[in-house]
Amino acid sequence: MSKDKLTIIPPDKPLTGRAVPPGSKSITNRALLLAGLAKGTSRLTGALKSDDTRYMADALRAMGVIIEEPDDTSFVVTGSGKLLPPQVPLFLGNAGTATRFLTAAAALVDGTVVVDGDQHMRKRPIGPLVDALRSLGIDASTETGxxxxxxKGTGRFEASRIQIDGGLSSQYVSALLMMAAGGDRAVTIELLGEDIGALGYIDLTTAAMRAFGAKVEKTSAVTWRVEPTGYAAADFVVEPDASAATYLWAAEVLTSGKIDLGVANGAFTQPDAKAYDLIAQFPHLPAVIDGSQMQDAVPTLAVLAAFNETPVRFVGIANLRVKECDRIRAVSTGLTQIRPGLAHEEGDDLIVQSDPSLAGQRLPAKIDTFADHRIAMSFALAGLKIAGITILDPDCVGKTFPAYWRTLAGLGVTYADES
Ligand SMILES: O=C(O)C1=C[C@@H](OP(=O)(O)O)[C@@H](O)[C@H](O)C1
Ligand SMILES: C=C(OP(=O)(O)O)C(=O)O
Structure with a gap:
């Protein structure tokens, strides 16, 4: 049943039991695209079914790919080796991966593709990716950036080197890499600028490309060369989502519980798995946490930090301002609502003051999630320790973890009856 708010009742005992995170959003959307570009039938198992992957799958269907869903975690994808121009604009909600990856893949289509999203996506920058496509001679345009x-794609490129600034989003780089194998010549992709969002996402991309038969080589710390091999259909197992795992790891340490995720913390290849070592240090988190290589875990870590023994400053997180919402602002606003002074911003840093005595108090707060799944899921953690935490628009977790509230319930969490 859909609700407009959910109040969490702090459990009176540690959270225990088995809770397996859903399949990785990042890997599912890479595998869907690569399978869709391949000729033949690919079977993806362990995959995520959520808003973000539905947008990707439906967009590929609109471009002629046949996608069957035999069960809750599998996609069977049959491609012809070529995406067809869709009849209507592709609507991709607020799925950054689908939007960025398909914008580049559209260059391989013979015809016009319009890539669009919801009002949040329409505020998330894509200019650097559009400029990079134009530098290859592809007719790509955006009025607002x-x-x-x-x-307007042709499948042909007029150059063999692309430079791209991945500072705002590593997804631009991943998008170009995946596109490049489908072109008419070998392409070298070079990063400009010092910063890039978590480099680990590029490793996820190249690993998925290789699984679908691509030849991609890292030729320096900032360049990759991709051969024009196209993709081959493959059977592919998606690992569980490491960002989703961070909520379960944090719930475990906050309640001194024991949660079996069904996957060893060392078994993940996704960047956010790095957060495990930090979470395990609770309530002695370090004074400074560099979130640049585990960005999606920062809201989890920041809410956890509120219960830490000592304050925590989050650095390297400027691009959290252009995620589903401005996450630096959303986290600092939510924590301040719980207790004035609990968090503040300094430039693009987030400082969480920390107060272990918050646990056990009743501090009613209605948390605005700004339609952002990670704000909803991380503030639910505060509700495990503080009475009166209400999450507004709780269904926004459907972006990447539709079973989130049920999963917590399965571990012993209850909710106030607001019906
Ligand atoms: O490549 C990916 O799968 C992702 C890259 C990151 O985004 P940016 O590259 O935009 O920082 C991350 O925040 C997002 O959830 C998934
Ligand atoms: C930033 C995120 O998503 P995306 O960029 O894929 O929309 C996220 O899932 O935290």
């Missing part, structure tokens, strides 16, 4: 983007 954000979606909608119109791409």
């Amino acid at each position: 954000c979606p909608p983007v119109t791409v």
